[in-house]
Amino acid sequence: xxxxxxxxxxxxxxxxxxxxxxxxxxxxxxxxxxxxxxxxxxxxxxxxxxxxxxxxxxxxxxxxxxxxxxxxxxxxxxxxxxxxxxxxxxxxxxxxxxxxxxxxxxxxxxxxxxx
Amino acid sequence: xxxxxxxxxxxxxxxxxxxxxxxxxxxxxxxxxxxxxxxxxxxxxxxxxxxxxxxxxxxxxxxxxxxxxxxxxxxxxxxxxxxxxxxxxxxxxxxxxxxxxxxxxxxxxxxxx
Numbered sequence: 001x002x003x004x005x006x007x008x009x010x011x012x013x014x015x016x017x018x019x020x021x022x023x024x025x026x027x028x029x030x031x032x033x034x035x036x037x038x039x040x041x042x043x044x045x046x047x048x049x050x051x052x053x054x055x056x057x058x059x060x061x062x063x064x065x066x067x068x069x070x071x072x073x074x075x076x077x078x079x080x081x082x083x084x085x086x087x088x089x090x091x092x093x094x095x096x097x098x099x100x101x102x103x104x105x106x107x108x109x110x111x112x113x114x115x
Numbered sequence: 116x117x118x119x120x121x122x123x124x125x126x127x128x129x130x131x132x133x134x135x136x137x138x139x140x141x142x143x144x145x146x147x148x149x150x151x152x153x154x155x156x157x158x159x160x161x162x163x164x165x166x167x168x169x170x171x172x173x174x175x176x177x178x179x180x181x182x183x184x185x186x187x188x189x190x191x192x193x194x195x196x197x198x199x200x201x202x203x204x205x206x207x208x209x210x211x212x213x214x215x216x217x218x219x220x221x222x223x224x225x226x227x228x
Contacts, residue, residue: 042207104216
């Protein structure tokens with residue numbers, strides 16, 4: 001079946017602009033996760049949803065970052081007033097459940113470049 | 116706070132050599148442990164995971180890992196690597212009651228034919 005998809009695959013924006021990154025999870029997965037991966041580093045947790053609600057947003061770096069999942073399926077990560085330090089690959093993952101033995105399936109990522 | 120440390124940043128091996136990648140974590144509670152792999156141009160995918168039971172877990176493509184609780188370690192092993200194992204390998208940990216994965220910084224493995 002279809003895996004996790006993310007759009008766009010690449011996004012170049014100017015410093016100060018607003019961007020939205022979209023994630024389509026695997027059908028039936030109730031949990032959805034966002035991570036950020038900088039060059040040469042492992043993925044860094046940002047936020048995860050169980051259904052429509054954010055279960056843990058402790059990884060969001062500041063209030064410029066916000067994520068929603070209004071219908072419990074697709075999620076959008078929103079970044080306001082982008083800064084050059086926001087440049088990274090933003091990864092989305094999904095699973096049936098955040099606890100238990102369920103695996104998180106990752107999407108291909110969105111490469112964000114802030115100029 | 117939870118953390119994961121991978122000791123080897125870049126490993127170069129010849130085909131048929133044995134592999135061991137170190138991973139240590141910091142967390143006092145019940146943990147779930149994972150190794151993920153990212154082949155060139157591909158998504159992160161799960162190699163193996165440990166939740167409970169036998170501390171020696173076997174994954175895909177001949178990989179295995181051993182959970183040693185007293186050492187807070189979860190090292191990845193493969194007896195004989197192939198050129199196709201060239202990839203980046205990430206160790207990750209989460210507490211059992213959350214979905215938040217904490218990743219190590221990754222190890223780049225290069226296998227020479």
